[in-house]
Amino acid sequence: MPDMTGLIHHAVMAPSGHNTQPWRFRVKENRVLIFPDFLRRLPVVDPLDRELYISLGCALENLVIAAGHEGYRALVGYSFEDGAISVNLEPVDGKANNDWLFNAISIKQSTRRRYDGRSIPEADMERLALLPLEKGVSAVFVTDSEKVEGIIELVKEGNSIQMNDRDFMQELISWIRFNEAEANRYRTALAQRPWEIPHPLV
Template sequence: MENDFPRNGSSEEKMTFLLNYAILAPSIYNTQPWRFNVSDGSIMVMADESRWLEAADGNKREMHISIGNALENLIIAADHFGYNHTISYVPGEESIIARVSLQPNAQAPMDPQLFSAITSLEKSSPSKTNEVLREQDSVPQTANQIDLANIESISTDQDIRVFLIDDPDIRSRFLNLTLNADQVLYSDIEFKSELGHWISRGAMGPTGVQAKIDQIKVAFLDSVPGQIEKDSEIINSSLYLGFITSQMNDPESQVRAGQLFERIRLLSSSANLSLQPMNQALQAVETESEVNGLLGEKSEALNSPFVQQIFCLDVVGPANELTPRRPLEEVLI
């Protein structure tokens, strides 16, 4: 795809090309709730409200984080292809989230490894589990070996912070909150119906008959035991829990938290680490407030009390199947 960049094309053609990287961003249940408009030397980043998950994301936090993921991919790609950028955040203005102004720049890209990670399909050998990988001397196992400072210092935004935690007490409390949230969410008919709808559309990977079968399983069968087992394994086996927090709990902060999350995800990928989002405890109203108290003095000391995104960080495990993406033409207006 990189070789298709229209170097002799118009400014609008070049900016439109950059969106090929924006739409590769992850999103809540792969809903891809974004739209874009290219005009007058800038790119408008907008929310596609038709893809908002009312049951799973009542306050639209994860919709805004998802759009922040796409925004970050966009500016990383812009940097790679020779543009400086200026972002103006305007959430709430007719579904407009941000305006990105681009100016040609002759300097070398600042983050080539992050750009490469956007399109990299290399994860790890599907034949190796995390347990096997941890036994190999070449695999990082401690904070010193992983160089967590690169991840924890990646944010230059004083209002958005990331904490990497290996404290057993916090892990245990977070596990209990997540399992409680699983019980609440996967017992909720509206949540299961909404999730099943997106599964049936092929958002999670499988399509056709298999997607319909998966929809029926989620909507009509008891998914709680299986989900609890899956999440327990991920949380207990991960090396670190990651918490992205903000000073304010507004749409702009959520978008900026999404940008930071995507940079961390790309940096982790380039360092052969696995990052798994784990936001169920934020999705369930019954557990959301308790999540914000998990970090205690750690976040209070930096005046960053609102948890926006949680993830598990681990050594690379089995390769994940890529989920489908909307065509670029579908998200352009």
């Protein structure tokens, strides 16, 4: 029997929009169901729940990586009825050789610090370029500095539009914890420095 609590512990370390952590888990024997938690929707910035489902995909990916690390193959299914993702875990001979991914789960962190200007190492770029992509999806790497500047201007413009939108700002503020007590109480959302949001399962 897989260590379900351990697997879910790794799943919930996934990134999510505004750190809403819009997931719920149900365990049935060797099966984990991941449900969308619509109480954690972001109706202004994510009216179609697109990013909510991307966040669920991130949690699923972590769970699959952790299962492989424990010696289980994950068979993933999706129900269009209730939006649940099902993960059936089957024992396999030997653990997946994915230490580097598994170890990354607990150390990865989104950062909003000032960019230090260092280039992404060539080897990392090559690894990214080799990632398998779904049919119809392509990855474009923009390295030309003039083009990069053009994109920065577009991002800045997009940011200004959002920052000048009252509804967007209200929603964002409602997902920011302004003191340590609040951060401890909710254990989700974005922490205003210097406190960290404690991990939900710690």
